[in-house]
Amino acid sequence: MENDAVLIQRPPGGGAFEIRTPHAIAAVRGTEYIVDVTLEQTSVFVVRGKVAVSRANGSETVLLTQGEGADVAPGVPFAPVRWGVPRAEALLARFGR
Structure with a gap:
């Protein structure tokens, strides 16, 4: 796998749900978010709601x-970052949004 992404839409109260990649765990908190995986890192972007992300x-x-995202890669610190419009729109466009 070189590059893959998934758009998640979970209504509040939909129960526990998480995405596991080689770099990160993205645990849903009733939300809509995108997980984008490459060989080097996992990027998580929240469209609506809240998502817990860990190694x-x-x-x-x-x-x-x-509006926040995080890029998780081995050995590199990560933190919530407000993504700029061009980056967010480019990712959302992959899903026709």
Whole structure:
């Protein structure tokens, strides 16, 4: 796998749900978010709601809110970052949004 992404839409109260990649765990908190995976990193972007993101081993958890993303790669610090419009729109366009 070189590059893959998935758009998740979960209504609030939909129960526990998470996406696991080689770099990160993205745990849903009733939301709409995108997980984009490459060989080098996993990027998580929140369209609506909240998503907890941690390293694949469960460490270093951060909470992302609407408009925020995080890039998780081995050995590189990560934190919630408000994504710029061009980056967010480019990712959303992959899903016809």
